[in-house]
Amino acid sequence: MTSSAVLGLPRADALYARALERLPGGNTRTTVFAEPRPPYAATGSGCRLTDVDGHVVLDLNNNYTSLIHGHAHPAIVAAAAAAIGEGSAFGLPTRYEVDMAEMLSKRVAIGEKWRFTNSGTEAVMMAIRAARAVTGRDIVVRFDGCYHGTSEPVALGSRGVSTGTLADVLVVRRGNAEEFVETLERHGDRIAAVLIDAMPHRPGLVPVATDHLQLVRRETRSRNIIMILDEVITFRLASGGLHSVYGVEPDLISLGKIIGGGLPVGAIGGPARIMNVFDPRSPEALSHGGTFSANPVSMRAGLAALSLFGSAEIERINALGDRLRDGLNQHGWPTNGRGSLLRIDLSAAPDAWWRLYGAGIFISPSGLACISTPMDAAVVDEVLAAFERVGR
Ligand SMILES: Cc1ncc(COP(=O)(O)O)c(C=O)c1O
Known part of the structure; x- marks a missing residue:
C-alpha cells in the first residue's frame, strides 16, 4: 500500500x-x-x-x-424499535418467527419448513448436521475456494480444523464435472451432502453453469445425497432465490443477510421430510437451540425488509x-x-x-x-x- x-x-x-x-x-x-x-x-x-x-x-x-x-430505512427502524420496546428476546417463541416462516414459504418453493439461526454460518452448519442425521452418513462434498461461513466443515484452509473433520470433507474443483462424478462414484454411499453456491463470490462471483447445477442435482438425487444450496448472498437476486432462476430444486437451502433487515440472522429451509429431523416432539430429534435464534428484533426487521422487497x-x-x-x-x-x-x-x-x-x-x-x-x-x-x- x-x-x-x-x-x-x-x-x-x-x-x-x-x-x-x-x-x-x-x-x-x-x-x-x-x-x-x-x-x-x-x-x-x-x-x-x-x-x-x-x-x-x-x-x-x-x-x-x-x-x-x-x-x-424508516420502516425497518420502526419495526426494530417496536420490537425492542416490547421486549428484545424471550425464552419463548413469538408470533414473528411464524410470520417469517410463512413469508419465506411463499417465496421459496422447497421451503415447506424453516429453522432460524443467528447467522449464515450457523444455517450452513445446521444444514450439514441435518443432512448427516437424515442420511446416517458423514462425508460432505464442497467446491474449492467457496465461502460458506466459518464452521469447521466449510473452513477455508485447515488451521484449527480437526483432522477428523478434514477427513470427512471432500473438496472438488469448481465446475469439474468429471472429478465431481468420480468423487460421488467412489464415496457416494458415505456422502451425506453436497454443498454448493450457484454464484460463489470468493472465486469471482461467476454464476455456475446451468448444466453443472443440473448435474449436481441429478447425481445427488440418484444417490440419496442431500443437495444443500447456499443462498446466503444470492437470495436477493430473485423472489424465490437464485435457484428458482435455474429451475433446479435443492433439498435444503441456507439463507442469511437480507432476511434480517440488517440484524443478525440465518435460516435453513426445506421439505418436511428433511426438516422434521428438528421436530422436538420426536425422541430422535436433532437438537438446535440458540439463545438469540429467531429473536423478535431480527424477525420483525426482516419481515419489514422483505415486505418492501417484492x-x-x-x-x-x-x-x-x-x-x-x-x-x-x-x-x-x-x-x-x-x-x-x-x-x-x-x-x-x-x-x-x-x-x-x-x-x-x-x-x-x-x-x-x-x-x-x-x-x-x-x-x-x-x-x-x-x-x-x-x-x-
Ligand atoms: C455464501 C455464504 N454463505 C455463508 C456465509 C456466512 O454467513 P454469516 O457471515 O452470516 O455467518 C456467507 C457470508 O458472507 C456467505 O457469503
Whole structure:
C-alpha cells in the first residue's frame, strides 16, 4: 500500500491504536480489515455511510450485501424499535418467527419448513448436521475456494480444523464435472451432502453453469445425497432465490443477510421430510437451540425488509446492477456477477480500494459490491464517474 493512497484519518488512527491494545491486530472481523487500518464507521443513512473522520461515502458494501434497503430505512427502524420496546428476546417463541416462516414459504418453493439461526454460518452448519442425521452418513462434498461461513466443515484452509473433520470433507474443483462424478462414484454411499453456491463470490462471483447445477442435482438425487444450496448472498437476486432462476430444486437451502433487515440472522429451509429431523416432539430429534435464534428484533426487521422487497424492486435493482456492471466493463474495470451483485476486479489497479474510498466509493476490499434499494440511475452514474476519475 503506498502511503499516498491511504487517507489521513486521525480519528480512525486513534481508535485503531486503542483497538491494538485489546483486539488481536486491532481486529475482530477479518473481513473488514484493510491495511494499514480500516476507516471506522460512524453513521449510515440510505445508501451513504459517514466515517468517524467525517468522510461520506456511497456504500456499495452494504455490510457485505446484507443491507438490501441501505442504512436506517424508516420502516425497518420502526419495526426494530417496536420490537425492542416490547421486549428484545424471550425464552419463548413469538408470533414473528411464524410470520417469517410463512413469508419465506411463499417465496421459496422447497421451503415447506424453516429453522432460524443467528447467522449464515450457523444455517450452513445446521444444514450439514441435518443432512448427516437424515442420511446416517458423514462425508460432505464442497467446491474449492467457496465461502460458506466459518464452521469447521466449510473452513477455508485447515488451521484449527480437526483432522477428523478434514477427513470427512471432500473438496472438488469448481465446475469439474468429471472429478465431481468420480468423487460421488467412489464415496457416494458415505456422502451425506453436497454443498454448493450457484454464484460463489470468493472465486469471482461467476454464476455456475446451468448444466453443472443440473448435474449436481441429478447425481445427488440418484444417490440419496442431500443437495444443500447456499443462498446466503444470492437470495436477493430473485423472489424465490437464485435457484428458482435455474429451475433446479435443492433439498435444503441456507439463507442469511437480507432476511434480517440488517440484524443478525440465518435460516435453513426445506421439505418436511428433511426438516422434521428438528421436530422436538420426536425422541430422535436433532437438537438446535440458540439463545438469540429467531429473536423478535431480527424477525420483525426482516419481515419489514422483505415486505418492501417484492419482484418489482428486485427487478429494478437487478437492472441497476446490470447498468453498473456494463458501465464498469466499458470503463476498463472487469466486473462479474449478476443483477444487483457485482464483483469488480481491482487487481490491476494499485491501491484501488483506498483511491476509491477517497473518491467517495466504498466496496469490499475483494471487489464485492451490491446495489441497495435507495440507489437509482443517478447513483449508478455517480459511481461510474468516480471509477473514471480514479482510473486504473
Ligand atoms: C455464501 C455464504 N454463505 C455463508 C456465509 C456466512 O454467513 P454469516 O457471515 O452470516 O455467518 C456467507 C457470508 O458472507 C456467505 O457469503
